[in-house]
Amino acid sequence: MPVDKLAEMWIWPGQVPSWFLHLTGILDVAGGIGVLLPAMTRIQPRLRVYAALGCTLLQIAAIIFHLSRGEAAAVPLNIVLLALSVFILLGRDKQASIAPR
Numbered sequence: 001m002p003v004d005k006l007a008e009m010w011i012w013p014g015q016v017p018s019w020f021l022h023l024t025g026i027l028d029v030a031g032g033i034g035v036l037l038p039a040m041t042r043i044q045p046r047l048r049v050y051a052a053l054g055c056t057l058l059q060i061a062a063i064i065f066h067l068s069r070g071e072a073a074a075v076p077l078n079i080v081l082l083a084l085s086v087f088i089l090l091g092r093d094k095q096a097s098i099a100p101r
Contacts, residue, residue, distance in 0.1 A: 012069065024058070031055040035088055052089035059085055 003021060007014030013021050034051025038044050059082035066074045 010074070012066075012071065012074075024062075027054070027058055031058060031085075049089060052085050055085040056082060056089055 003013055003018055006021070031051050031054050035048050035055065038047040038051075059078050062078045063075055063082070066072070066078065
């Protein structure tokens with residue numbers, strides 16, 4: 001989606017450099033692929049834990065970013081995503097691990 005369209009939906013995409021916006025998008029997609037693909041293919045399933053750790057750190061950074069800019073209304077979504085990332089990071093690693101091929 002173009003930066004102009006994102007800036008219409010939220011304020012912050014129009015106020016940060018485009019490389020920052022693209023980097024966060026790439027990290028989001030890489031985290032999602034990293035959580036799903038190893039579990040689906042059973043190839044290196046341990047990598048999903050590292051992807052979940054990356055997603056967790058990304059959401060913590062997003063919460064700090066939004067709070068530092070006074071955008072507390074954006075934080076609840078990040079808290080939900082943080083909870084999901086922590087669930088995968090901690091819960092699925094120990095309780096429902098996937099055996100490699």
